[in-house]
Amino acid sequence: MSVTTVPIESAAALSAGRKTVRREMLRELVRSPLFIVGALILLWWIVCAVFGSSIAPQNPDAQNLFAINKAPSSAHIFGTDQLGRDIFSRVLTGSRDLLIVAPLATLLGTILGTAVGLVMGYFRGIVDDVLGRFVEAFLALPVVVTAIIASYGLGRSNLELIIVIGLLFTPLIARTVRAAVLLERELDYVSAAQLRGESSFYIMFVEILPNVLAPITVEFTVRLGYAVFAVATLSFLGLGIQPPSSDWGLEVATNYGQVAAGFWWEVVFDALAIASLVVAVNLISDAVEGVLER
Amino acid sequence: MIAFILKRIGLALITLWLLSVIVFLLGQILPGDPGRAILGPLAAKSAVTALDQQLGVNKPVLTEYWNWISGFPGKSYTYQSAIGPILLSALGRSLKLAILAFIIVVPLGIFAGVVAALNVGNPIDKIISVGGGSSTVIPEFVSGIILLVVFGVALKWLPVTATAPPGSSFLTSIKYLIMPAIPLVIVLFGYIARMARAGTVEALDSDYARTATLKGLPRRVMIRRHVLRNSLLPTITVVATQTGYLIGGLVVVETIFRYQGIGQLTYQAAQQKDFPMLEACVLTIGAVYMVVTIGADVLFSMLNPRIRLKAAE
Numbered sequence: 001m002s003v004t005t006v007p008i009e010s011a012a013a014l015s016a017g018r019k020t021v022r023r024e025m026l027r028e029l030v031r032s033p034l035f036i037v038g039a040l041i042l043l044w045w046i047v048c049a050v051f052g053s054s055i056a057p058q059n060p061d062a063q064n065l066f067a068i069n070k071a072p073s074s075a076h077i078f079g080t081d082q083l084g085r086d087i088f089s090r091v092l093t094g095s096r097d098l099l100i101v102a103p104l105a106t107l108l109g110t111i112l113g114t115a116v117g118l119v120m121g122y123f124r125g126i127v128d129d130v131l132g133r134f135v136e137a138f139l140a141l142p143v144v145v146t147a148i149i150a151s152y153g154l155g156r157s158n159l160e161l162i163i164v165i166g167l168l169f170t171p172l173i174a175r176t177v178r179a180a181v182l183l184e185r186e187l188d189y190v191s192a193a194q195l196r197g198e199s200s201f202y203i204m205f206v207e208i209l210p211n212v213l214a215p216i217t218v219e220f221t222v223r224l225g226y227a228v229f230a231v232a233t234l235s236f237l238g239l240g241i242q243p244p245s246s247d248w249g250l251e252v253a254t255n256y257g258q259v260a261a262g263f264w265w266e267v268v269f270d271a272l273a274i275a276s277l278v279v280a281v282n283l284i285s286d287a288v289e290g291v292l293e294r
Numbered sequence: 295m296i297a298f299i300l301k302r303i304g305l306a307l308i309t310l311w312l313l314s315v316i317v318f319l320l321g322q323i324l325p326g327d328p329g330r331a332i333l334g335p336l337a338a339k340s341a342v343t344a345l346d347q348q349l350g351v352n353k354p355v356l357t358e359y360w361n362w363i364s365g366f367p368g369k370s371y372t373y374q375s376a377i378g379p380i381l382l383s384a385l386g387r388s389l390k391l392a393i394l395a396f397i398i399v400v401p402l403g404i405f406a407g408v409v410a411a412l413n414v415g416n417p418i419d420k421i422i423s424v425g426g427g428s429s430t431v432i433p434e435f436v437s438g439i440i441l442l443v444v445f446g447v448a449l450k451w452l453p454v455t456a457t458a459p460p461g462s463s464f465l466t467s468i469k470y471l472i473m474p475a476i477p478l479v480i481v482l483f484g485y486i487a488r489m490a491r492a493g494t495v496e497a498l499d500s501d502y503a504r505t506a507t508l509k510g511l512p513r514r515v516m517i518r519r520h521v522l523r524n525s526l527l528p529t530i531t532v533v534a535t536q537t538g539y540l541i542g543g544l545v546v547v548e549t550i551f552r553y554q555g556i557g558q559l560t561y562q563a564a565q566q567k568d569f570p571m572l573e574a575c576v577l578t579i580g581a582v583y584m585v586v587t588i589g590a591d592v593l594f595s596m597l598n599p600r601i602r603l604k605a606a607e
Contacts, residue, residue, distance in 0.1 A: 256442075
């Protein structure tokens with residue numbers, strides 16, 4: 001029996017290979033027309049979030065009580081609301097809080113969920129069982145219901161909103177990460193690290209984590225869409241972003257009583273803005289999923 | 295099989311108990327004094343203390359937990375009457391809305407999913423997949439408001455509230471529920487179509503589908519007899535898991551269309567700091583979710599011989 005030596009790739013060659021793969025994935029993403037559409041819409045709303053008040057034709061908070069509930073016209077292309085504010089300007093500035101809260105909440109949930117998922121998947125046994133029961137208990141409640149309960153305990157600032165949604169996403173993301181870790185921990189490189197006497201912490205975060213980044217990235221983009229969904233819904237229920245923000249969900253909540261009076265423009269443009277943002281995020285996450293999970 | 299069901303029920307009971315502890319503890323942490331919440335900011339301190347005493351909310355935590363569980367569901371602070379009947383009628387109303395949404399969305403979603411699968415890679419598949427995926431992420435209040443504007447206010451085809459006038463017939467009450475059901479349908483459509491598509495693609499790719507084709511069965515017969523039956527199994531699971539989401543959606547839809555279901559009841563209970571009501575609503579939602587998921591698992595395993603036989607071993 002002859003002993004063959006396996007050539008060990010140098011670290012530099014490995015990282016160069018990784019870079020090529022990453023560049024190829026990026027190229028593939030950019031070639032998908034749906035990704036481009038989603039990215040352009042998202043980019044537009046990010047630009048609005050950053051520069052909104054300078055792009056807006058009028059001051060979004062300026063009231064004009066002589067021109068309330070005016071239908072769309074050349075002076076106000078989206079009309080005015082019950083305080084005479086220009087709705088077009090308010091829609092342009094309305095993405096800011098949503099685009100701060102939703103990504104940060106998703107990031108928080110992803111970080112915590114990854115940590116919990118790694119622990120559950122790596123240790124299995126009793127830790128997994130106990131944490132699993134808690135995950136189940138949380139999953140039995142719709143996100144909106146848990147958020148209702150939580151938002152009454154906490155205040156209503158953006159920071160608290162980020163924490164609540166981040167914590168709600170944690171078990172969902174943990175479940176995905178756990179499943180990926182369960183597959184990885186059976187592989188040789190994990191046994192090798194165990195035989196070397198590496199600590200569990202090292203194996204989880206340095207050995208396994210880089211290999212489960214693909215499902216985590218997909219989960220992040222998918223969850224981002226749901227975070228926008230959740231923040232908008234909570235704002236609509238009065239539990240999310242608070243006045244005086246011109247947030248879209250909040251605007252719909254404030255004005256939907258006016259719909260029966262025929263003032264449709266006070267809610268429709270905000271509703272369409274939310275729809276465009278969630279669809280854009282969904283197109284992006286679809287494309288990312290397509291490239292990474294194959 | 296029976297052991298499998300019993301095990302599932304046992305696990306569900308543990309989860310439900312955990313949920314009751316979580317909800318109870320949340321109620322304890324929540325700031326705000328129930329007596330103060332009921333009597334308002336102007337009431338005398340002595341009256342608030344007396345009411346707290348009467349409600350039994352100033353005892354040690356364990357005693358309070360025991361009192362709550364043993365007297366479940368208890369009495370509502372705001373309604374000043376037993377929670378049971380109020381909760382049951384709200385649950386019934388929500389169930390009616392949810393069933394209507396499912397009756398519309400299940401056939402629609404399955405049909406779209408199967409059509410997409412039979413045209414894998416074609417523009418038809420792309421349109422259904424992307425459209426379904428996008429419809430899933432549109433918040434209910436967004437589609438609800440647009441429906442309300444278009445069909446309720448502009449065209450006046452459908453009533454703008456969900457509650458039919460008292461004494462109206464069953465069919466009239468259904469008419470009032472159609473518009474509230476559609477936002478739920480839009481969200482669920484994508485999930486169901488996606489599962490039905492995945493199931494059908496897998497079944498079309500299977501050995502038995504190939505055998506059926508090779509033995510000369512016409513494509514239509516092969517699809518109906520061999521593919522559909524297998525592809526629809528996973529759809530049952532997705533319908534069940536979406537029940538949890540559905541109740542969240544009900545909160546929003548019931549608010550827009552002013553419908554006194556369990557979603558609105560939960561929302562109002564939280565706003566009014568009516569803890570017993572809130573806790574009862576949350577536990578009921580959890581229990582409904584458990585019952586539906588276990589039901590779906592059992593149905594799934596009865597329909598799927600592979601699991602049925604494995605469980606029997």
